[in-house]
Amino acid sequence: MTSDEELLLLLKTAGPLTAGELSSRLGLAPQGLRRRLEALAAAGQIAATTERAGVGRPRKRWHLAPAGEARFPDGHDILATELIDSVRALLGEAALDRLIERREVAQQARYAAALAKRRGLRAKAEELARLRSAEGYMAELREAEDGALLLVEHHCPICAAAKACQGFCRSELKVFRALLGEGVEREGHILAGAPRCVYRVKG
Numbered sequence: 489m490t491s492d493e494e495l496l497l498l499l500k501t502a503g504p505l506t507a508g509e510l511s512s513r514l515g516l517a518p519q520g521l522r523r524r525l526e527a528l529a530a531a532g533q534i535a536a537t538t539e540r541a542g543v544g545r546p547r548k549r550w551h552l553a554p555a556g557e558a559r560f561p562d563g564h565d566i567l568a569t570e571l572i573d574s575v576r577a578l579l580g581e582a583a584l585d586r587l588i589e590r591r592e593v594a595q596q597a598r599y600a601a602a603l604a605k606r607r608g609l610r611a612k613a614e615e616l617a618r619l620r621s622a623e624g625y626m627a628e629l630r631e632a633e634d635g636a637l638l639l640v641e642h643h644c645p646i647c648a649a650a651k652a653c654q655g656f657c658r659s660e661l662k663v664f665r666a667l668l669g670e671g672v673e674r675e676g677h678i679l680a681g682a683p684r685c686v687y688r689v690k691g
Contacts, residue, residue: 492528496556499534501626501642503683504549525550533559551683560626560643568649576653585655592659596666603667613637613668613689637689639664644678644685651679661687 498513499505507525511518528534533556536548575584602619603612613629617639620627624645630638650656657679664687665672671690676682 492524492533493559495524495528496533496552496559499550499552499556500560504537504551506547506549508547510550528556529553531555568646569652572649572652584653588653588655588659591656592663595660596663599663599667609668609689610637613639616664616667632688638675639687639689641678641685641687642683647678654679664689 495510495514498510502513505513507518507522510516510525511521514521525534525536529536529550532553534550535553536550538546538548540546572584575587599616599619603615606612606615610629617627617629620639620641624643626642628640628642630640632638644650646656657677661672661674668689671688673688673690674685675688676684676686678685
């Protein structure tokens with residue numbers, strides 16, 4: 489039987505989803521699944537938004553609530569935010585910017601060394617997704633309907649630090665552009681309320 493953890497992981501990586509979509513993907517009977525969804529909602533793990541799709545009853549799309557997101561830990565978030573606040577208070581914003589720049593240089597060099605072994609944009613993007621997954625971003629490469637590549641990150645292990653200082657997000661976008669081309673654009677952003685970060689990679 490599918491566990492609640494599997495259901496939450498599916499919502500993390502593919503949500504928001506309707507009960508019907510969840511039922512199909514998990515191979516569960518709709519009636520039993522709805523009871524589990526209601527139980528998880530009552531426990532504060534998931535929530536639903538209502539959408540209207542033409543004629544008929546509105547349908548619910550389920551997504552993780554903050555308590556559900558917390559089951560995918562951000563690791564050392566308190567320490568990170570305390571350090572950021574301390575650097576900002578003691579040394580100023582410019583010093584924090586320099587620290588982020590130093591991280592950016594090291595991160596880009598590490599990724600570039602791995603991507604140098606790959607040929608072609610898709611192979612490089614796939615390798616970057618693999619590297620990011622190893623760092624906890626739950627990344628994958630998808631193909632959009634128009635044929636563009638999408639680097640999708642379902643989780644942000646540095647979310648607390650990024651909230652405290654959005655320079656981290658700007659820095660990572662710069663790194664992706666340096667590695668995969670200046671055409672890389674961020675289409676989804678967890679900090680802006682999206683369920684995942686999505687980067688469109690143009691050839």
